[in-house]
Amino acid sequence: MSTKIPIGPFHIGLEEPIYFKIDLKGETVVNVDMINGFVHRGIEYLVMQKNFFQNLILTERVCALCSNNHPFTYVMAVEKIAGIEVSRRANYLRVVADEVKRVASHMFNLSMLAHLIGFHSLMTQTMEAREIMQDVKESIWGNRMDMSANTLSGVKYDLDEGQIEFILNKLDELEKQTDELIDIYFNNKLVKARTVNVGVLPKEDALRLGVTGPTARGSGVNNDVRVKAPYAAYDELKPTVMLEENGDVYSRMKVRWREVKESIRLIRKALNNLPEGPVVTQKRPHIPAGEAVTRTEAPRGELIYYLKTNGTQRPQRMRWRVPTYMNWEALRVMIPGNKLSDVAVIFNSIDPCISCTER
């Protein structure tokens, strides 16, 4: 006999508003149906009402956790249309801001994993370690989430010797704590019992569904935009792609932790090799008519922006495809066959961002 159970849209176990209709047989999920559209904010229309400078901030408000990647991809699109060259220093600083956000975003997701499997002390400890990154953001950019780092033709901030030293010291502090936490996450019995062989996404399905980011890399699909189509300073910094083969929640968690370590390495490398030069070349450039598509690697996966301008101060059309849009289809493969209590854990493992997806 099968039972139907609704989870969401506003449910304590879920971090994001999405509605799952679940068919159960005993305690095992047989089929899952997803319904979304609860947090639509009309941002795509709103960006067409604002000028290019206002949109620097508006795109940042699309999503809190990848709030640097949205304006980053947006300014890349505008620069492509206007043919603006960005200085090497600005490119390096963009990478620093982006990787700081990636560390904070991944650690947030990982602490949510600890929360969902009921290991609350581990969650608070991960959040406590993440607080180091929050302090860095607040001290360098002035806000804990929305850094407002990018601007057309460069970045809004510059780093002096003292600030570089401050970030490097904080990174040392963070790395010590992450090593400790990684040991617990990778080897703890409780964590392993709830994550190993849970929510498996085989490699064939990952390729078929076109999943992106750590969700794809957990299944052994290498599609890191930073390596496949390098932008900003990534071709010089050469990030290493972290791949796992098993495709379960445990693998995706491992990918995220390794990426945290890799991001720390990238920030160090960028700060130690920071080139000289201006951070902004044209404060208020003219944007001609044109079209552009750009993509970056957000913490959740590939983020694509399409921008069309007509020579005025406002975009004619702007559209973006966010990583979660590709990743949540994979839930239809991941969830069936697992226990009902694992649904929230599996959902969290794709690092969902519904506020990006429904915008």
Add this chain to the structure above:
Amino acid sequence: MSGFLKIAIRNLLKGPTTDPYPFGDTFIPQKLRGKLKVDASECTACRTCEEVCPSGAIKITKNEGAYVHTTWYNTCCFCGNCEFFCPTGAIKLTTDFHTAHFQDEKYSFVTVAVIKETECKNCKTKFVPPSEALLKRAYNGIDIDLDELKLYCPECRKKIAFERLHLWLRH
């Protein structure tokens, strides 16, 4: 569990990691983006901030003899766009993050800067003189000529500058 036990004991010895705010000090970084400070003597009412403000929190209105620069904190998102794009550096974001207020103060919880107009030395029309920061940006050095010229309205300034050039060329 042994891995976590080590952390737990260390945390126990370390005590609380949260700040005792508001009863004690808290971490306020120097670059924190808080409430605005507008320097009226630097501002030239060019409306750049009004244009780049994503939430429409800044309004510059024209009153009798003055321009009023108002920042309304109920829509301000503290993004710092105004500070970055301000051509004269008149707007600075302070570290003051105290924005809690009563519903009654909703419309009066603002930062106001009054940019006074001056009378033209020649034709007595009112205008906003260029601020020192703007002149410094536009010219290499501020000499006596510039100090004199900024007392005239744009129309008279054009005329006087041209007359001077004409005289200078004739000599």
